[in-house]
Amino acid sequence: MEHIGVRETVNFMGLTFNVETICMTWLAMFIVIVVAGLAVRSLKVIPTGWQNFIEIVVVWLQGQINNMMGRRGKMFEPFIVSLFLFLLTSNLLGLIPFMASPTNDLNTTLGLALLVVCMVHFFGLYFKGTHYIAHFFQPFAPFVVINMIEEIAKPITLAFRLFGNILAGEILIIVLLHLIPIWMPIPSVVWLAFSIFISCVHAVIFTMLSMAYLGNAVKE
Amino acid sequence: MIEINATMIAQVLNFLILAAILRALAYKPVARLLQQRSDSIKNSIEKAEADKKAAEKTLEQYKLQLAEAHKKAQDIVDKAEITARQEREALVAETKREIDKMKQTAQEEIQNERNRAFEQMKSEIVTLSLAAAEKIVAKNLGTKENDKLVSDFIANLDKDMLEDVK
Numbered sequence: 001m002e003h004i005g006v007r008e009t010v011n012f013m014g015l016t017f018n019v020e021t022i023c024m025t026w027l028a029m030f031i032v033i034v035v036a037g038l039a040v041r042s043l044k045v046i047p048t049g050w051q052n053f054i055e056i057v058v059v060w061l062q063g064q065i066n067n068m069m070g071r072r073g074k075m076f077e078p079f080i081v082s083l084f085l086f087l088l089t090s091n092l093l094g095l096i097p098f099m100a101s102p103t104n105d106l107n108t109t110l111g112l113a114l115l116v117v118c119m120v121h122f123f124g125l126y127f128k129g130t131h132y133i134a135h136f137f138q139p140f141a142p143f144v145v146i147n148m149i150e151e152i153a154k155p156i157t158l159a160f161r162l163f164g165n166i167l168a169g170e171i172l173i174i175v176l177l178h179l180i181p182i183w184m185p186i187p188s189v190v191w192l193a194f195s196i197f198i199s200c201v202h203a204v205i206f207t208m209l210s211m212a213y214l215g216n217a218v219k220e
Numbered sequence: 221m222i223e224i225n226a227t228m229i230a231q232v233l234n235f236l237i238l239a240a241i242l243r244a245l246a247y248k249p250v251a252r253l254l255q256q257r258s259d260s261i262k263n264s265i266e267k268a269e270a271d272k273k274a275a276e277k278t279l280e281q282y283k284l285q286l287a288e289a290h291k292k293a294q295d296i297v298d299k300a301e302i303t304a305r306q307e308r309e310a311l312v313a314e315t316k317r318e319i320d321k322m323k324q325t326a327q328e329e330i331q332n333e334r335n336r337a338f339e340q341m342k343s344e345i346v347t348l349s350l351a352a353a354e355k356i357v358a359k360n361l362g363t364k365e366n367d368k369l370v371s372d373f374i375a376n377l378d379k380d381m382l383e384d385v386k
Contacts (some may be wrong), residue, residue, distance in 0.1 A: 007223070015226035029238045036246035043253050045260070051250075058250050077251070078243035086238055107227035115232050128264055 021105040028102055034130070036085070058080060064208065068215035072127065073155045076214055079080070079119075084207040087162070091199030094170045095192060101166045101199075109163040109206075113155035116210045120154075124217030132217065158209055165202050189202040342377075349373060 007018045039054035047055050061081050065073040087103065094101030102108045124132040136147045173195065176188045350370060357369070 009225070015229075017225070017229045017230060017292075021227055022234075025231060025234050029234060029241075032238060033241055033245065036242055040246050040249050043249055045253070045257055054246060054250055055254065058247070059254065062254075078247040079239055080237070080243040081247055082239035085242065086235060102231070105227065106222050107224060108231040110224065111228040111231040112235060114228075115235065 018105055018107060020100055021102055021108060024100050025090070025102040025108065027181075028086060028093055031093075032082075032085045032089050035089075038153035057084060061207070064211060066220075067213045070215070070219045072218045072220070073211075073215065076211075076218075080207060080211060083210060084203055087112075087203035087205060087206055088200065091166055091203055092196065094166060095173070095195055095199065101170065103162055104167040104170055106159060106163045110155065110159035112206070116158065116213060117151075117155040118215045123214065127218050151206045154213060158206060162202050162206050165198055169198055346374060347375065349377070 009016050010019050011017075032115060039050035043051060058077075058081055061084060064089060066075055069076065072122060090102040090108070092101075093099050094104055121132075128135075129175060137144050137153075138147075169181060169191075172191055173188065176191055180187055353369065355371070
């Protein structure tokens with residue numbers, strides 16, 4: 001029990017890194033790249049195998065991006081698709097025994113959330129200029145305080161929602177295995193199934209919210 | 221348990237690298253394929269629409285032609301019927317005429333035959349009568365009386381016999 005949440009760290013060039021998170025991230029990246037490579041190895045007009053999976057993801061996200069972000073959303077498609085595939089793989093990775101999700105580390109989720117929020121502000125300024133700054137003072141000037149709180153809350157909620165759900169899922173798997181004897185596997189299996197569902201849902205939620213935030217900033 | 225450190229930077233970089241790799245490796249070809257597919261589907265649908273329109277037009281033309289052909293055929297049949305009727309009537313009239321002619325000819329022939337037979341009979345009767353009369357009056361009558369008798373007989377014969385025959 002005591003090992004939950006304790007992270008092995010290494011110091012490298014004066015910086016501290018969580019080893020497990022980094023390794024699991026690389027594993028997740030590797031899996032995503034392998035799956036993508038398998039999918040595009042022999043692209044055919046009539047899709048087979050992994051090509052179906054990638055096409056479903058791409059077509060679905062293209063539709064969502066088109067709805068949420070309009071014409072300018074096209075340039076964010078590779079980013080959004082990568083985000084979804086990476087989060088899905090990361091979330092599911094933690095459900096395999098002896099593995100951990102990269103997303104059970106706040107560093108990962110907050111990093112991605114900050115990346116998204118930085119992109120929101122950068123592209124907002126790039127596409128809309130002063131109008132983007134002006135919209136923080138809507139409907140009238142004092143609202144800037146509330147708007148700022150909202151803007152700060154965005155990355156925090158985005159990061160903690162994903163982090164909390166994935167970490168809780170993994171913790172409860174371990175707790176259930178300790179609490180319930182091995183001949184009574186039903187609660188663990190049920191929770192595992194639920195965790196698979198949660199993993200997919202939160203990958204979708206993170207991606208959708210990122211799209212919505214970016215959409216607000218770049219939509220005409 | 222919750223500790224923000226340099227891992228965050230590493231994770232962002234990791235993700236950006238992944239995004240770059242995926243963009244080059246998977247996204248671009250897949251997006252291109254999807255675009256191609258949607259283009260080809262669009263083209264197919266457009267082509268199908270155009271084909272359908274052309275087919276409908278052709279069908280319309282064919283129907284028109286068929287109707288025309290029907291009309292023409294009907295005309296031809298009608299004309300042929302009229303011609304046939306006329307021919308038949310002409311033929312019937314011709315036949316009737318021929319029959320009439322033949323009848324007339326036959327009647328004439330019969331008349332001729334009868335006249336001829338009558339003439340023949342008349343002369344034979346005369347001869348027979350003469351022979352009979354000769355036998356009866358051979359001894360009694362002289363030549364003068366005989367001639368007168370014959371003339372009377374023939375005159376009577378003409379009157380009675382011809383009445384009977386006619």
